[in-house]
Amino acid sequence: MEKITHTIICRFCGKEMGDVQIETDLPEAEINNQTFGIADSRCTDCEAKHGNFKAMSENYMKETGNTYEQFKVDIEQAGGKKENIEEKIKEIKAKT
Numbered sequence: 001m002e003k004i005t006h007t008i009i010c011r012f013c014g015k016e017m018g019d020v021q022i023e024t025d026l027p028e029a030e031i032n033n034q035t036f037g038i039a040d041s042r043c044t045d046c047e048a049k050h051g052n053f054k055a056m057s058e059n060y061m062k063e064t065g066n067t068y069e070q071f072k073v074d075i076e077q078a079g080g081k082k083e084n085i086e087e088k089i090k091e092i093k094a095k096t
Helices: 044-051 053-064 067-078 082-095
Strands: 004-009 016-024
Touching: 004 044, 016 053, 016 067
Parallel strands: none
Antiparallel strands: 004 016
């Protein structure tokens, strides 16, 4: 196994947020944030602008009654942005 260092990068602005290391047989080209269990990486500035992933997921599930799995689908379609997921919540609530 080879020890690989991967730089975590903000999904919105591209700012480098730190490094993580892993021992793996995967080629370096196949290493990404998901390899390390990081589904959504946001720097402090972008988190303030676009929202906190955990808070958005909790609010989404509370307001809609949907599962975390559905949240992951909807947040990806919303581009990870708070204002877009809030619109999605309104759409879902309007249908019920």
